[in-house]
Amino acid sequence: MLSAITKRIAPSFSALSRNMSVNVQGSPFKLALIQLAVTDSKEHNLKHAHERVMEASKQGAKVVVLPECFNSPYGTKHFPEYAEDIPEGASITALSAMAKEAKVYLFGGSIPERESSTGKIFNTLTVYNPLGEMIAKHRKVHLFDIDIPNKIRFQESEILTGGSWLTHVDTEYGKFGTAICYDIRFPEIAMIAARKGCIAMIYPGAFNTTTGPLHWELLQRARSAVDNEMYVAACSPARDESTEYHAWGHSTIVDPKGQVLATCEEKEAIIYATIDPQEILDTRKHIPLYGQRRFDVYEDVSQKAEESSDGKITLKE
Numbered sequence: 448m449l450s451a452i453t454k455r456i457a458p459s460f461s462a463l464s465r466n467m468s469v470n471v472q473g474s475p476f477k478l479a480l481i482q483l484a485v486t487d488s489k490e491h492n493l494k495h496a497h498e499r500v501m502e503a504s505k506q507g508a509k510v511v512v513l514p515e516c517f518n519s520p521y522g523t524k525h526f527p528e529y530a531e532d533i534p535e536g537a538s539i540t541a542l543s544a545m546a547k548e549a550k551v552y553l554f555g556g557s558i559p560e561r562e563s564s565t566g567k568i569f570n571t572l573t574v575y576n577p578l579g580e581m582i583a584k585h586r587k588v589h590l591f592d593i594d595i596p597n598k599i600r601f602q603e604s605e606i607l608t609g610g611s612w613l614t615h616v617d618t619e620y621g622k623f624g625t626a627i628c629y630d631i632r633f634p635e636i637a638m639i640a641a642r643k644g645c646i647a648m649i650y651p652g653a654f655n656t657t658t659g660p661l662h663w664e665l666l667q668r669a670r671s672a673v674d675n676e677m678y679v680a681a682c683s684p685a686r687d688e689s690t691e692y693h694a695w696g697h698s699t700i701v702d703p704k705g706q707v708l709a710t711c712e713e714k715e716a717i718i719y720a721t722i723d724p725q726e727i728l729d730t731r732k733h734i735p736l737y738g739q740r741r742f743d744v745y746e747d748v749s750q751k752a753e754e755s756s757d758g759k760i761t762l763k764e
């Protein structure tokens with residue numbers, strides 16, 4: 448019986464192995480993460496983000512990332528006040544203009560989005576090309592609901608609704624997967640992105656001073672090197688001790704081997720790294736997980752992800 452099973456599996460395994468390479472395309476470019484000091488003035492935040500995006504562009508960055516909740520203080524009590532319609536809101540107009548003036552691909556951090564038809568609020572990232580056109584909209588899928596006694600309790604679901612699709616963004620530098628903060632704890636999103644040919648996962652995020660030291664860097668290195676052999680970048684707001692929520696900061700860029708290429712402390716900063724898709728190919732050649740996966744033994748989660756004509760990735764049952 449055993450040998451019959453072995454015989455049946457062996458040919459299908461070698462056939463699977465041959466088909467397991469993932470086509471990674473793109474050219475080297477400079478990535479910038481802006482660890483922005485966010486205030487309670489939306490107008491100031493938009494103006495300040497504009498200055499820093501222009502600065503990153505002057506330093507040669509071609510892809511620029513803003514942090515989670517870059518236009519408002521982070522906290523459920525603030526979301527309804529700062530929420531905007533997309534694409535009508537002031538933040539969207541400002542982000543589109545910044546991308547166009549700076550001539551960069553801009554991952555516009557996230558903002559609280561109010562969906563006018565339902566009144567629901569989402570934590571939403573929008574992405575722009577160098578012409579200022581919005582090319583993707585991602586709503587945070589996994590809401591940040593945690594309760595660590597005497598440390599931190601946060602319940603985004605009291606106010607927010609979770610998104611229901613994954614997002615991959617095509618650019619002239621390669622394809623990117625993107626998700627927001629708590630989403631990084633769920634490996635499936637990055638795994639699907641990697642297997643669909645993305646060169647990097649971009650996470651605007653605002654970890655805190657309890658879970659930040661525990662997991663922020665660990666998660667990025669895990670998602671990059673251990674799971675997927677791709678680049679991972681996570682962009683936080685700067686810490687403001689005068690507010691209720693103390694962001695961890697430490698915006699970081701990790702390479703496909705899991706090495707930290709750039710990072711910073713908690714204050715406002717811009718960090719840069721060169722992203723080279725060839726590094727992904729070299730890493731996958733040296734440690735060839737991509738040819739060794741055993742989808743005959745366990746499921747390939749990426750096969751469940753279907754791309755629709757508007758670029759949204761939804762999961763089949």
Ligand SMILES: O=C(O)CCC(=O)C(=O)O
Nearest residue numbers: 591628629653654655658
């Ligand atoms: O996962 C964590 O520990 C922090 C997540 C978070 O701050 C967020 O999703 O905004």
